Amino acid sequence: MAAVQARLRIAMTYDSDLEGLLAADPVDAGCAAGFEVLHRYVEDELAGRKPAHTYPGLAAHLHGCPACRADYLGLIEAAEQFGGAGPPAS
Secondary structure (H helix, E strand, C coil): CHHHHHHHHHHHHHHHCHHHHHCCCCCCCCHHHHHHHHHHHHHHHHCCCCHHHHCHHHHHHHHHCHHHHHHHHHHHHHHHHHCCCCCCCC
């Protein structure tokens, strides 16, 4: 939970930076493209890899889109809480 709170504080810093919100990054993948790989980005981060290197467009987008950043933080939190849960036994 502390890790999620730390990420949220970082995210809030970007929200308060109007310049950062309004800047258009040419690498930005956009919401639709980012949504398609957001789960992989989170999996890579939780595995200790560097998803910003693998998905630079999504990393740029997460810095400038509060809605997608909220989705990202929600996935991180869910993975930390339920990461060990598997599918129901058949």
